[in-house]
Amino acid sequence: MVMTDNLSGERRRQGRIEVVCGSMFSGKTEELIRRMKRAKFAKQKVEIFKPSIDTRYSDEDVVSHDQNVIHSTPIDSSGNILLLASDIEVVGIDEAQFLDEGLVGVCNQLANNGVRVIVAGLDMDYQGVPFGPIPALCAIADEVTKVHAICVKCGALAYVSHRLVANNRRVLLGEQQEYEPLCRECYQKALEAEGATHPEDDTEEDRQTATAPSHNH
Template sequence: MLFSEENYETHKRGRIEVICGSMFSGKTEELIRRLKRAKIARQKVEIFKPSIDIRYSEEEIVSHDSNSIQSTPVDSSASILLLSSGVDVVGIDEAQFFDQGIVDICNQLADQGTRVIVAGLDMDFKKVPFGPMPYLLSIADEVTKVHAICVECGHLANYSHRLIDNDKRVLLGEKGEYQPLCRTCYNKKHASQE
């Protein structure tokens, strides 16, 4: 059965897509690509990021490759639900920095027929699952794990190695603060630091 514009709203199927990986793996790049395609398809898109992420821009999501898309910075996940009325697609970047409520917000949006695309670090610099990301991965309809390239050996990298001496879990960073490493190289670095 083909859908007409009149019955599209009653047949929309919400879903949650999660893009995860280490620093410099292309998570934001993939998020931007999917959101731009949704805009080309004339879907109504709203994009959110945590207000603490001001590394490249206060109001844009910007990848490390300098691709960008306009977004709305928010202080809490509850704001996403309030600002997403009548939207076809919701994009969320840096989901690991949001509160646990993001999980219920994503479920609510998907249950209402919204396509939700979430990007975030699956692990922190200590290889520990990060914030609400494990829960988002478990409720996702689709998970895309992207990989960086290990700067030590050239293999696929899953881990974000912190280069500076700072034990805070949340430390917004770039190439001067983090580097992507594979499991073997990450373990070697951390064995030598103990």
Template sequence: MYNENNPNETQRKGRIEVICGSMFSGKTEELLRRLRRAKIARQKVEIFKPVIDVRYSQEEVVSHDKNSILSTPVEHSSNILLLASEVEVVGVDEAQFFDKGLTDVCQQLADQGIRVIVAGLDMDFKRIPFGPMPALCAIADDVTKVHAICVRCGSLACYSHRIVAGEKQVMLGEMHEYQPLCRKCYLQEQLFSTPPINKF
């Protein structure tokens, strides 16, 4: 298990760390924390995010708590390889929105001795594994699953429940579009909820 207090972990070259979970679980916050510590250690860091994620900023990775760090938006995972030369640590946010080639990109970077830290949703609103995240979890040296708090009962939440109409897998949103729910409350919502409001 990843332990930042172990210098063999934080200083070891060539590794893939995946931070996954539902919406509002602190994935981006944990990504930013690790990247900031790498910067404090005077390591050269580059952060990437998909161009479609413009909820808070076009050029920054921003957590729900409004913490941010400057990033490079890219259209395709292959762009990361071109832009990550002479870098010691690569951060990737919202990995679920990338093409599936991201898995090979991360593997190549790690094989070159780069520490790769990836954050993303592991499941979509239907609880289906999302984009390249399952493959990234499979090849990772370490996987950290973080949890939100269920807005219905206060238990640990692992599902992103969509509360507006729409069947598209990719729909950017916040608390007005999604709620974190535990398994029990998610299943109850599927059984007893009225159709969601069609916001679009």
């Protein structure tokens, strides 16, 4: 927690928003867990939240792909965070791309009240389109960390999570059977091989259709 001296010499907390974003398999959740555990070690009051639809590894725990675990509170909407985070010094939010746009205002309010907010999430969906509240959170964040997976085709830094299964729903929970990290060049080659349209060629109607949520794993 960042601390500063005020005029009376007392110490006060300085609220801030930290965003950790990138493609799947890039270590976002791993970094979130690391920062939260450091805060707990420093005897700070912490609480971590995740969307209730994310039940891939656990209904309640936040679990990284490397099986690191930290207990969390599942929520259905961003507004629940304000109700549940009273008297908390550090708030963590995993898979934030699945939450509503109100998360931006919630994070701002928490930070303005002196809370350190750490948000992890996908910055783009499988079509390379900015995902949920993450882009807006990056804009207002005090610090943005973009992490990268490694392209499974060529070993370069990955750019996007390429979906391997035929499903045009935007929200499709999955793992390595459903997604692979690809660099920009290999992603374009994959799209050409599939005969797929590029994201910028999609109509607005197509994108709306693709946002229907799914609880498939």
